[in-house]
């Protein structure tokens with residue numbers, strides 16, 4: 029039995045979880061800063077770091093208390109080392125080192141994206157080779173896992189991450205921050221409109237994505253209509269943007285599944301919470317029944333520490349321990365060969 033205390037602070041959630049054997053969540057505390065950042069229309073890095081400092085001790089104590097365990101029961105401290113906002117990451121790294129030093133526990137540094145992928149371990153046992161579609165505010169990637177802790181990026185975005193495109197389009201439509209959930213909700217009331225025809229994203233590489241051209245097309249279309257005195261229907265524009273973005277994302281993903289033949293396709297990251305993406309990928313994957321599709325529960329799609337505990341558990345089994353010399357480093361890659 030292995031029990032991991034995991035800490036996540038890479039962006040605007042201060043989080044700590046206690047996870048047993050990689051898939052049993054004993055506690056999962058997330059303190060969101062969203063109310064504060066909403067006032068500024070996006071995450072303000074300096075403010076995020078300060079709030080992490082204010083909250084992290086209480087969040088760790090709460091997670092331990094909720095689990096009903098003491099530090100004696102903990103085998104290792106996992107923490108998000110990268111990627112993310114450097115100041116925010118530092119707070120989590122220092123908290124993890126402090127707890128590890130005080131209680132003589134090994135440290136397990138975790139790459140945030142591996143955490144998003146391992147959120148699927150809370151649904152079912154992962155099967156390899158596995159392909160993950162990682163869709164978040166900072167990433168849009170197809171990740172190939174030949175086995176349980178080797179990650180190879182086989183496709184990525186040529187420009188913007190899909191979550192970034194959602195957030196920017198939402199800003200233009202005055203939907204506030206974060207934009208993804210707002211567009212998800214609004215698009216349900218929207219419909220196709222020939223006036224809002226948008227370009228299908230194109231890339232040179234078959235597994236790569238692109239969302240910057242689409243985002244710009246939405247912004248220009250919105251400006252043009254307004255200039256011409258045409259009233260924009262936000263729900264319809266949101267619908268057209270979302271359909272175009274998600275058709276491209278899911279078509280490319282399903283093609284990659286057909287060619288690479290993984291045993292499992294998993295969704296990962298904040299945008300995996302999107303209801304239309306979940307529906308569309310389910311529909312398209314029905315045509316590829318030999319590959320199992322796994323979609324994480326909504327609460328494990330956005331940033332949390334339980335997923336860091338799930339990834340940290342497998343890293344722990346592979347003895348991928350860190351040291352007190354390690355620092356937050358947003359540029360580190362996911363483990364490949366080791």
Ligand code: KG4
Pocket residue numbers: 039163164165166167190191192194195206207208209212297298299300301302303329330331
């Ligand atoms: O994974 P995450 O919580 O943080 C990062 O690691 O980036 O993802 C945040 C992103 C934001 O861009 C947010 O707008 C998007 O996920 N998001 C959504 C939905 N919920 C969150 N995008 C579309 N539909 C949603 N329901």
Ligand code: ZN
Pocket residue numbers: 140144164297298330331
């Ligand atoms: Zn994330």
